[in-house]
Amino acid sequence: MKSSVITFPGSNCDRDMDVALTKFGFKNKMVWHNDQELPKSDLIVLPGGFSYGDYLRCGSMASKSKIMHSVINFAKSGGLVMGICNGFQILVESGLVPGVLLRNKYLQFICKNVHVKVDNKENTFFKNLDKKVLEFHIAHNEGNYFCTNDQLKEIEDNNQIAIYYCDQNGNTNDQVNPNGSIKNIAGVFNKEKNVLAMMPHPERMIDESLSGEDGSIFFKNLLNNIK
Amino acid sequence: MKVSAVITLKKDVLDPQGKVIHETLDGMGFNSVNEVRQGKYFEIDVKENDPKKAKDLVEDMCKKLLANLVIENYKIIETQ
Numbered sequence: 570m571k572s573s574v575i576t577f578p579g580s581n582c583d584r585d586m587d588v589a590l591t592k593f594g595f596k597n598k599m600v601w602h603n604d605q606e607l608p609k610s611d612l613i614v615l616p617g618g619f620s621y622g623d624y625l626r627c628g629s630m631a632s633k634s635k636i637m638h639s640v641i642n643f644a645k646s647g648g649l650v651m652g653i654c655n656g657f658q659i660l661v662e663s664g665l666v667p668g669v670l671l672r673n674k675y676l677q678f679i680c681k682n683v684h685v686k687v688d689n690k691e692n693t694f695f696k697n698l699d700k701k702v703l704e705f706h707i708a709h710n711e712g713n714y715f716c717t718n719d720q721l722k723e724i725e726d727n728n729q730i731a732i733y734y735c736d737q738n739g740n741t742n743d744q745v746n747p748n749g750s751i752k753n754i755a756g757v758f759n760k761e762k763n764v765l766a767m768m769p770h771p772e773r774m775i776d777e778s779l780s781g782e783d784g785s786i787f788f789k790n791l792l793n794n795i796k
Numbered sequence: 797m798k799v800s801a802v803i804t805l806k807k808d809v810l811d812p813q814g815k816v817i818h819e820t821l822d823g824m825g826f827n828s829v830n831e832v833r834q835g836k837y838f839e840i841d842v843k844e845n846d847p848k849k850a851k852d853l854v855e856d857m858c859k860k861l862l863a864n865l866v867i868e869n870y871k872i873i874e875t876q
Contacts, residue, residue: 626864633861662864669866676812715809715867749810 570595570795572612575640577602577631582617582653582770589772590614593788602634611795612649613640615656617708617770627670627711628658637663649693649795650764654709657756657766666759666766667724668716673709674749680708682781683747685732685755685769686739692762693794694731702739703732703783705769707747707755712768714750714757724757731756731765797844799854801862802871804835809867838862 572595576583583599590597590612598608602620607613621630631637637659644650644665652660660666673679684702687695716724724730733753735741741753748768756767774784805811811833818832840857844850851872858870 625862629861629864669864671810671867672812674810674812676816713810717866720866 570611570792571609572597572614573600573608573610574598574614574616575600575602575636576616577618577620577634577655577659579620579622580616580618580655582655582772585770585772586614586616586653589775589784589788592775593785594792600636602631602636605635605639607636607639607643610643610648612651612791613643615640615650615652615659617654617656620655620659623711626658626662628655628660628662631655631659632662641665644759644764647761647763651694652764652766653770653772654707654712654768657768658711660764660766665764666757667720667729668714668754668757670711670768671713671715671749672711673713673747678708678710679712679747681706681747683707683755683769684735684737684739684745685767686735686741687732688730689728689758689762691728692731692758692765694758694762694765694791696790696794698786698790700783700786702735702737703771703787704737704774704781705771705783706773706780707769709748709768712748712750714748714754714768716751721751727760729758729760729762730754731758732767732769797847797850798839798841799850800873801838801840801854801858802835802873803838803858803863803868804871805833806867806869836862 771784771787814832863870
């Protein structure tokens with residue numbers, strides 16, 4: 570299976586993502602933001618980082634870069650696209666997923682492990698996943714998911730909420746909401762569920778001795794689903 | 797021609813920075829503040845001499861890049 574990771578000026582999780590995808594069997598290529606064409610890919614990943622120094626709004630500049638025309642066309646024709654952290658911000662700014670990411674409620678950069686509840690398994694990203702609660706890592710300043718009431722109703726009606734911040738047993742409440750996101754939302758899909766955008770970093774949880782392996786579970790399952 | 801645009805958060809959107817600024821002003825003795833909302837200001841010099849066309853151009857920029865209309869409003873405040 571082939572994947573491509575887009576590198577924007579200021580991306581800093583692109584190589585971690587490359588390591589993770591390669592470790593679990595993807596043939597990965599790195600693609601520069603100024604390129605116009607995507608290599609043939611089964612999965613496109615927009616990685617974490619601080620593209621364009623987070624100027625104007627996080628992800629806003631990157632969403633207008635040359636390669637994004639191809640990424641948007643790829644997504645609109647049903648291709649799998651995953652945006653992590655800054656990648657989530659780029660996806661909302663490009664209009665591929667609904668909503669927006671505001672500054673964290675308590676104005677602090679958050680860097681810690683969190684648990685997320687996988688709510689919707691009827692999609693390529695989470696289908697056949699054994700676990701309901703995964704431990705991932707978050708590191709962000711603007712992860713406070715917000716959308717209008719109409720959008721919230723729409724994404725709930727269409728089952729577009731992918732993951733929620735929760736405790737280790739899967740309970741969602743304010744105590745385990747790290748950044749003030751509406752309804753503890755940590756990740757969303759587009760309507761067709763071929764675009765996944767989430768704040769947590771699965772690529773940081775792929776080593777038994779360093780981090781725990783819930784990211785490994787996620788990537789292995791994803792590869793099997795794409796095959 | 798110079799055109800200015802002000803981008804502000806919509807009414808229902810939480811503005812934690814504005815809130816902290818408000819609290820700091822309170823702490824400094826400015827007790828008469830009801831609310832503070834932080835926004836962004838742009839001064840754009842466009843290659844256009846017709847005021848209407850210049851405004852329209854900046855409005856288009858606001859819609860497509862400068863503002864995120866899910867959470868922000870824009871206002872073109874002056875031309876000169």
